Amino acid sequence: MxxxxxxxxxxxxxxxxxxGKRRFxxxxxxxxxxxxxxxxxxxxxxxxxxxxxxxKVGILKPxxxxxxxxxxxxxxxxxxxxxxxxxxxxxxxxxxxxVVLSFVPAAWTPVCSDQWPGYNIIQDxxxxxxxxxxxxxxxxxxxxxxxTHQMGKLWFPVLSDFWPHGAVAKKYGVLRSNGVSERxxxxxxxxxxxxxxxxxxxxxxxxLEELVNALEKINR
Amino acid sequence: MDRRGGxxxxxxxxILLVINILxxxxxxxxxxxxxxxxxxxxxxxxxxSIPKSPAEKSYLGLSGEGLFxxxxxxxxxxxxxxxxxxxxxxxxxxxxxxxxxxxxxxxPDLKDKIKxxxxxxxxxxxxxGVFKKTYGIPFPLFGDKDFTVxxxxxxxxxxYFMVVKINEDGTHLIVHSQLGDYPGAxxxxxxxLNTSGLK
Numbered sequence: 569m570x571x572x573x574x575x576x577x578x579x580x581x582x583x584x585x586x587x588g589k590r591r592f593x594x595x596x597x598x599x600x601x602x603x604x605x606x607x608x609x610x611x612x613x614x615x616x617x618x619x620x621x622x623x624k625v626g627i628l629k630p631x632x633x634x635x636x637x638x639x640x641x642x643x644x645x646x647x648x649x650x651x652x653x654x655x656x657x658x659x660x661x662x663x664x665x666x667v668v669l670s671f672v673p674a675a676w677t678p679v680c681s682d683q684w685p686g687y688n689i690i691q692d693x694x695x696x697x698x699x700x701x702x703x704x705x706x707x708x709x710x711x712x713x714x715x716t717h718q719m720g721k722l723w724f725p726v727l728s729d730f731w732p733h734g735a736v737a738k739k740y741g742v743l744r745s746n747g748v749s750e751r752x753x754x755x756x757x758x759x760x761x762x763x764x765x766x767x768x769x770x771x772x773x774x775x776l777e778e779l780v781n782a783l784e785k786i787n788r
Numbered sequence: 789m790d791r792r793g794g795x796x797x798x799x800x801x802x803i804l805l806v807i808n809i810l811x812x813x814x815x816x817x818x819x820x821x822x823x824x825x826x827x828x829x830x831x832x833x834x835x836x837s838i839p840k841s842p843a844e845k846s847y848l849g850l851s852g853e854g855l856f857x858x859x860x861x862x863x864x865x866x867x868x869x870x871x872x873x874x875x876x877x878x879x880x881x882x883x884x885x886x887x888x889x890x891x892x893x894x895x896p897d898l899k900d901k902i903k904x905x906x907x908x909x910x911x912x913x914x915x916x917g918v919f920k921k922t923y924g925i926p927f928p929l930f931g932d933k934d935f936t937v938x939x940x941x942x943x944x945x946x947x948y949f950m951v952v953k954i955n956e957d958g959t960h961l962i963v964h965s966q967l968g969d970y971p972g973a974x975x976x977x978x979x980x981l982n983t984s985g986l987k
Contacts, residue, residue, distance in 0.1 A: 615875035616945045616968035686874035686915070689922050720876050773874070775933075777914040 614678055615685070621718075625677050630769040633750055636741030639765055643667075643756040646736045648704065648727040651713045656702065656725050658756070666699040666763075666786060667756040668779070671737060673748040673770055675707045675715035683751075683773050684726075685719045690776070694724075697783040698758070702727055706734045706749055742767060755782045824942035825950060826965050827983075831858055831868075832940040836907070836930045844928040848903060858952060859960040863903040865984045870941060870948040871929075872909050873919035877968055878947045882923035887973035889927050901986060905930065909938035909946055949976075953984045 614622060637644065647657040661667050672683055684703055687694075694701055701724040705712060708730040716726050729736045729749070737749035744750060753774055755764035764782035768774045825831055835855040839845050849862020858866055869885065871878040885904070892902045906929040908916040913931040920929050932938055941948070944967065951964035964983040970976060981987035 614945050615872065616877050616947065682872065682874040682910075685876045685879065686872075688876075689873065689879055690918060693918075718876065720879070773910065775912050775914070776873075776918065777912060780914075 614682060621676060622678055622681055623676050625674075628770050630771060631750060631767055632744040632746075632770075633742050633767075635765065635767060636739065637754075637762055637765070639762055641762050643669075643754065643760055643762050644736075644739045646739065648729055648736060649709060650725045650727050651709055651716060652725065654725070656727055658760070661700060661756075661758075662760045663758055666697065666758055666783065668694070668699055668701045668783070669740075669752075669754040669756065670701060670703050671740075671742050671749040671752040671754075672703065672705050673744070673751055675705060675711050679751065679771065679773050681715070681718075684716070684722065686773075686776060687724065688719060688722050690780075691723045693780055693783070697780075697787045699755075699783055700724065704729050704736065704749070706730055706737060706743075706747065744770075753779055753782075755779075755786065757786050821940065821942045824944040824948060824965065824967075825962050827962055829962050830960060831950070831952060831962065834858060834907075834937050834940060836905075836937075839928050841928075848905070848928060858905070859954050859958060861903050861905070861954070862900075864901040864954060865903075865963075865980060865986060866952045866954065867902065867904045867980060868950040868952060869904070869906045870909055870938065870944055870946055870950075871906050871919070872946045873911050873915045873922075875946040877970075878919075879923070881947055881970040882919075882925065884970055884972050884976075886923065886925060888976055891973050891977055893926075898986070902980065903927070907932050907937050909944075910935050951980050951983055 643658060645658045647655050650656050658667060670684070670687065672679075675681075687701055687703075703722070703724060703726045705726075706729045707715070709728045712726055712728055716722055734743040734747060734749060737743040740752070740754065742750040742752045751768045751770045751772075751774065753764070753766040753768070754762055757763045763786045766774055766778065821832070835857060838850050838853055838856050839848070845851065848856075850856055850860065858868060867888070869878075873879075885906075889904050892898045892904070904927040906925070906927065908919065908929060908931050910933065911919070911931050912933045916929045916931045919925065930937075935943075938944070947968055947970065949964075949966050949970070950962050952960050953963045954960045963985075964979060971979075978987075
């Protein structure tokens with residue numbers, strides 16, 4: 569393998585220099601390819617509602633966890649505190665409503681801040697599809713309270729999976745290695761069965777139409 | 789290494805350089821600009837799809853299909869709002885901007901002179917449709933799912949307003965721009981009239 573020669577210390581100095589240049593040239597090419605992905609078209613909108621309070625996280629590894637559930641499985645139950653003070657669990661919705669779990673990675677970050685405000689204006693679509701939305705992050709209650717306050721009054725419960733840290737996210741297999749959750753959507757039907765999963769690229773907002781299609785599909 | 793080997797190496801570097809330049813230019817066809825269009829400037833070359841709805845087509849004075857540029861709208865002034873259905877302030881301001889539309893449309897002196905459009909940064913046509921239906925928005929809204937327009941206008945936060953004066957010769961000028969801070973239909977219309985010289 570010609571490239572391997574450059575690692576040998578027995579070659580002539582000139583040969584070593586030439587190989588070094590070659591390695592450099594290859595590095596330049598790799599950097600060029602990576603730059604397209606790193607600086608490429610990964611944009612997000614940001615509402616003036618959050619002013620300068622959003623922490624820029626940069627471009628992250630799209631998905632950094634392994635799902636522990638799949639479509640057709642019984643959704644793992646949980647009980648979590650919400651910003652209203654209520655404890656919310658999944659089981660009371662069984663037989664009554666479909667449930668959408670919307671995990672978002674973290675409060676005060678760019679894409680997350682521009683996701684739930686959109687869901688906040690489509691309560692009618694959730695109602696038409698006999699569904700409730702539960703928003704979940706691994707942030708603590710005071711942080712979630714302050715952050716969601718910037719979004720206006722939310723019609724859906726916002727739950728804190730802070731302690732034991734990320735336990736519910738872990739149960740579903742959407743806890744990333746740095747302790748935040750994925751940007752993930754789970755649609756659970758009235759029987760408590762998972763009917764749709766979208767563990768989305770953390771850097772992008774899931775298109776609304778895909779969630780609405782999933783809701784409409786289970787109501788047909 | 790002989791001279792021929794050196795020439796070969798140079799040739800290889802040149803090829804790598806060309807590949808990298810191509811990756812940069814073709815990989816990111818739309819580069820984000822640093823700052824938004826402001827007063828005294830002109831719009832970037834934004835291409836929008838001619839609406840399918842006959843009513844919206846007629847409102848903008850356009851015909852046929854395909855793409856158009858904002859200065860092709862048949863008006864003396866176009867108010868452009870960069871919004872998002874996911875933006876709480878855009879949601880809050882929506883009824884007030886509808887009021888602006890009605891104030892213009894109900895005034896025979898202004899009706900054909902001022903037009904309003906919205907461009908949904910990062911919003912798919914479906915998402916734009918949801919926003920339009922939720923707030924009963926009577927003027928045309930355009931999707932910008934891949935943030936193409938958003939990047940051309942400096943990735944502004946939303947809502948961002950631009951008042952564009954269109955001259956008789958087809959040239960145009962941004963006479964006013966503002967980030968958020970929508971003051972309500974009456975004061976904003978005053979601002980539009982004053983900055984565009986319609987008053």
